[in-house]
Amino acid sequence: MGGDNELLLGGADHPEAIAARAIDDVMRIERKYSRYRDDSVTTAINRAAGGDPVAIDAETAALLDYAQTCHQQSGGRFDLTSGVLRTVWDFNRNPPARPDAAALRAARECIGWHDVEWDARRIRLPRAGMQVDFGGIGKEYAADRVASIAADAGARHGCVNLGGDVRVWGGRPDGSAWRVGIRHPRAPDAAMAGVDLHDGAVATSGDYERFVDIDGRRYCHVIDALTGEPVDAWRSISVAAPLAIVAGSYATIAMLLAGDAGPFIDRAALRWLGVDADGAVHGTIE
Amino acid sequence: MRRILIVALAIACAGCATVTPVKPWEKGELARPSMQFDNDRLEAKYTEHIYQSKEMASGGHGVGGGGCGCN
Amino acid sequence: MAATEAKSAAINPLLAAALALPGILPAAALAQSMPDQGIFSVNYLDYRDWQPGADRMSVKSPSFYVLAPFADKWTFEGSVVYDAMSGASPLYFNTLSGASGTGITEYRTAGDAKVTRYFDRYSIGVGGAYSHERDYISRAGSLDVRWWTADHNTTFAFGFAGNADYIHPADRELDNGRRHTLDFLAGVTQNLSPVDIVQSNITYSTGHGYYSDPYKLLDTRPDERRIWAWLTRYNHRFVQPDATLQLGYRYLNDSFGGDSHAFDVAWVQSLPGNVTLTPSFRYYTQGAADFFFGPPFPQGFQFGQSFTADTRLSAFGAMTAGIKVAKVFADGWGINLSFDFYRQRSGWRAFGAGSDGIEAFSARWINAGVSKAF
Numbered sequence: 001m002g003g004d005n006e007l008l009l010g011g012a013d014h015p016e017a018i019a020a021r022a023i024d025d026v027m028r029i030e031r032k033y034s035r036y037r038d039d040s041v042t043t044a045i046n047r048a049a050g051g052d053p054v055a056i057d058a059e060t061a062a063l064l065d066y067a068q069t070c071h072q073q074s075g076g077r078f079d080l081t082s083g084v085l086r087t088v089w090d091f092n093r094n095p096p097a098r099p100d101a102a103a104l105r106a107a108r109e110c111i112g113w114h115d116v117e118w119d120a121r122r123i124r125l126p127r128a129g130m131q132v133d134f135g136g137i138g139k140e141y142a143a144d145r146v147a148s149i150a151a152d153a154g155a156r157h158g159c160v161n162l163g164g165d166v167r168v169w170g171g172r173p174d175g176s177a178w179r180v181g182i183r184h185p186r187a188p189d190a191a192m193a194g195v196d197l198h199d200g201a202v203a204t205s206g207d208y209e210r211f212v213d214i215d216g217r218r219y220c221h222v223i224d225a226l227t228g229e230p231v232d233a234w235r236s237i238s239v240a241a242p243l244a245i246v247a248g249s250y251a252t253i254a255m256l257l258a259g260d261a262g263p264f265i266d267r268a269a270l271r272w273l274g275v276d277a278d279g280a281v282h283g284t285i286e
Numbered sequence: 287m288r289r290i291l292i293v294a295l296a297i298a299c300a301g302c303a304t305v306t307p308v309k310p311w312e313k314g315e316l317a318r319p320s321m322q323f324d325n326d327r328l329e330a331k332y333t334e335h336i337y338q339s340k341e342m343a344s345g346g347h348g349v350g351g352g353g354c355g356c357n
Numbered sequence: 358m359a360a361t362e363a364k365s366a367a368i369n370p371l372l373a374a375a376l377a378l379p380g381i382l383p384a385a386a387l388a389q390s391m392p393d394q395g396i397f398s399v400n401y402l403d404y405r406d407w408q409p410g411a412d413r414m415s416v417k418s419p420s421f422y423v424l425a426p427f428a429d430k431w432t433f434e435g436s437v438v439y440d441a442m443s444g445a446s447p448l449y450f451n452t453l454s455g456a457s458g459t460g461i462t463e464y465r466t467a468g469d470a471k472v473t474r475y476f477d478r479y480s481i482g483v484g485g486a487y488s489h490e491r492d493y494i495s496r497a498g499s500l501d502v503r504w505w506t507a508d509h510n511t512t513f514a515f516g517f518a519g520n521a522d523y524i525h526p527a528d529r530e531l532d533n534g535r536r537h538t539l540d541f542l543a544g545v546t547q548n549l550s551p552v553d554i555v556q557s558n559i560t561y562s563t564g565h566g567y568y569s570d571p572y573k574l575l576d577t578r579p580d581e582r583r584i585w586a587w588l589t590r591y592n593h594r595f596v597q598p599d600a601t602l603q604l605g606y607r608y609l610n611d612s613f614g615g616d617s618h619a620f621d622v623a624w625v626q627s628l629p630g631n632v633t634l635t636p637s638f639r640y641y642t643q644g645a646a647d648f649f650f651g652p653p654f655p656q657g658f659q660f661g662q663s664f665t666a667d668t669r670l671s672a673f674g675a676m677t678a679g680i681k682v683a684k685v686f687a688d689g690w691g692i693n694l695s696f697d698f699y700r701q702r703s704g705w706r707a708f709g710a711g712s713d714g715i716e717a718f719s720a721r722w723i724n725a726g727v728s729k730a731f
Binding site: 305307315329340 | 400402420438508510547548552556586590592594601607613615619625669675695701724
Binding site: 058059062063065066068069070072073141144145147148149151152169174175241242243245246249250267268269270 | 368369370371372373374375377378379380381382383631685
C-alpha cells in the first residue's frame with residue numbers, strides 16, 4: 001500500500017492501543033488480498049483459474065457481491081477481472097509505449113466478470129489466465145474497517161487517510177467538522193477544494209497516480225474493461241459519501257462513465273468534484 | 287374520553303408503520319442530545335416537580351417518581 | 358452527517374451493497390438503545406414565588422444525578438435531591454398564613470434509583486424512590502419495559518409504578534393519612550426521518566387515600582382520584598441553522614374535575630464553541646376542580662362534601678418563559694445555566710372562564726449545573 005497514510009483518534013483514553021488494533025486489520029486485509037503474496041486469497045483464486053472452485057469466506061463473498069454491484073452500476077466497465085490489463089499496460093516500461101495489439105487482444109480474452117462462477121462459499125474463474133484484483137476496492141474497505149474498529153473500541157472521533165482516501169467520524173474532538181482537502185490533479189501539493197464532514201468519506205480517482213504520457217497523451221491506470229483502454233475524459237473525480245468504499249467506487253465508476261459521470265453521481269445524491277480533460281471543474285462541491 | 291385516548295395511541299402506532307425507515311448511517315442528527323427526549327433527566331425532574339406543586343395536573347412523562355407534600 | 362449526505366439505498370445501490378460487508382459500520386451505529394456513556398451531574402436550583410404585595414415560598418435545592426453503564430449490558434441511574442423550603446403558603450386563596458407571612462421552614466430529602474438490563478431487542482428496568490420530609494413520607498417502586506424494532510426506529514415503552522404515601526402533619530393527628538397510587542404508562546417513540554422524531558405517551562393513574570391539604574384552613578378532597586394524560590412530543594432538526602425545534606402537548610383529564618392542556622416549545626440553537634442557547638415557552642391552562650369554590654371564603658362549603666379553596670385547583674392559565682445556556686467541553690465536562698419566569702392568572706385560561714377573584718401568582722427559578730460524561 002503506497003502513498004501517505006495517517007490515523008488521528010480522539011475521545012479515547014488509550015488511543016495507541018486502539019490504533020494498533022485498527023492498523024492490524026489494515027495489514028490483515030492487505031495480506032489477505034495481495035496479488036504478490038503466495039498465501040493470499042487472491043493468489044489462491046487466480047492460481048486455480050481454469051480449474052477447480054476455490055473456497056471463500058464471508059468477507060470475500062461480501063466483497064465479491066459488492067464488486068458485482070459495481071459491475072452493474074458501471075454498465076460492465078468496472079470489472080474485478082480487468083486487472084490482467086495491468087500486464088500489457090506497463091507504466092514502468094522505458095521508453096513508454098502502447099501495448100502490442102495482439103497482446104492487448106489476448107489480455108482482453110481473459111476479462112469477463114459475467115463468466116465468473118461464484119456464490120457465498122466458492123469462486124471459480126473459468127479460463128486459465130483470468131485473475132481477480134481487489135486493488136480497486138481493498139484500500140477503501142480497509143479505511144472503513146479502521147473507522148469501525150476504532151469507534152467500537154471507544155475512539156469517538158477520528159480521521160483515517162489511506163493513500164489519499166479519507167474516512168472521518170465523530171467530528172473533531174472540539175465539536176467542529178473535519179475538513180478534508182481535495183488535491184488538484186495537476187498540482188498535487190495544492191488543495192483545490194475542501195469538504196466539511198462530521199461523518200463520512202472522501203475518495204478520489206485520478207489520472208495522476210499511475211500513468212504514462214505517450215506522444216502528449218496521458219494513459220492512466222483506470223482502464224475500461226469493455227474497451228481495454230485507459231479512460232481519458234477526466235483528470236480526477238472526488239466523491240463524498242457515508243463510507244470510503246462507496247466514495248471510492250463512485251469516483252472510479254464515474255471516471256469510467258466519462259460524459260455520464262455527473263448524472264451518475266447526482267442520481268445517488270452524493271457530492272462530487274471533477275476536473276475534466278480540458279481542466280474545467282465540475283461538480284457540487286464548492 | 288378514554289376511548290379517544292386509546293384511539294389516539296393506536297393511530298400513532300399505525301402511523302409509524304407507514305413511515306420510511308431511517309437507515310443506520312442517517313442517524314447522525316437523531317443522535318444529538320437535543321433530539322433525544324430523555325436527555326436532561328435532572329432538569330426534567332425539577333421542572334415536573336415545580337409544575338406539579340403549583341398546578342393541579344401531573345402526569346404523562348414517566349412513572350415511578352416519589353411524591354411530596356408540596357405547598 | 359449532513360442531511361445532504363444521508364440517502365436511502367433505493368437511489369444509492371452501492372451503499373446498500375457496502376452495508377453487507379462485515380464490520381463496515383461500528384456496532385454503535387446499529388445498536389443504539391443502550392447508552393454507551395455514563396454521566397454525572399450536579400445542579401443547584403434557586404426558586405422563589407410571590408403574589409401581589411407578598412413573597413411566598415423560597416426553595417434552595419441542590420441535586421445530584423448519575424447514569425452509569427456497567428457489566429456490558431446494565432445501567433444504573435440514580436438521583437438525590439435536597440430541598441430547603443421556607444416562606445409562607447396560603448391558608449385559603451391568597452391569604453397567607455402567619456401575621457407577617459413569614460411561614461415555615463421545611464426540608465425534604467428524596468432519592469431514586471433504577472437498574473436496567475438491556476437485551477438485544479428489549480430492556481427491563483426496576484426502580485425505587487423515597488422522599489422524606491417532616492410531615493410526609495413517600496415510597497415508590499416501578500417497572501419499566503421497552504422493546505424496539507430491529508432497525509431501532511420504533512421503541513415501545515410500558516411502565517408501571519406503585520406509590521405509598523404517609524402524611525402526618527406536625528400539628529395534629531390524622532387517622533387516615535395514607536395514600537396509595539398505581540400508575541401505568543404506554544408509549545411509543547418513532548424516528549420519522551433523519552431529522553424528525555416523535556414520542557407519544559398515555560398515562561393512567563388511580564389512587565385512593567388522603568388527598569386533602571392539612572395546612573389549609575378548610576380543605577376536604579375526595580378520597581379517590583383517577584388521572585388520564587396524553588403527552589406528545591416532537592423534535593425537528595434544522596441542519597443548516599444548526600438548531601433543533603422541540604414541541605410538546607399534553608392533555609390531561611382529572612377525576613377531581615379539571616381538564617388541562619399544556620403546550621411547550623423550545624428552540625435549541627447551537628453556537629460556536631460548543632455552546633447551545635435555548636429559549637423556551639410554555640402555556641398551560643386548567644379548569645377548576647369540581648369542589649373548588651371561589652371567594653368569599655368559605656362560601657360553597659357543605660358538611661360531608663368535598664371543598665377546597667386552594668388556588669392550585671382553580672381555573673387559570675399560566676405561562677412560562679425561559680432561557681438556558683449550556684457549554685460542552687471536549688473532555689466531557691459541561692456547564693449550564695437557566696432562568697425561568699412563571700405567572701399564573703385566572704384571566705389567561707383558555708377554553709373557559711377563569712376563577713373569579715383569585716390574584717395572580719408568579720414564580721422564578723434559576724438553575725446552575727455541572728456535568729461530566731465518563
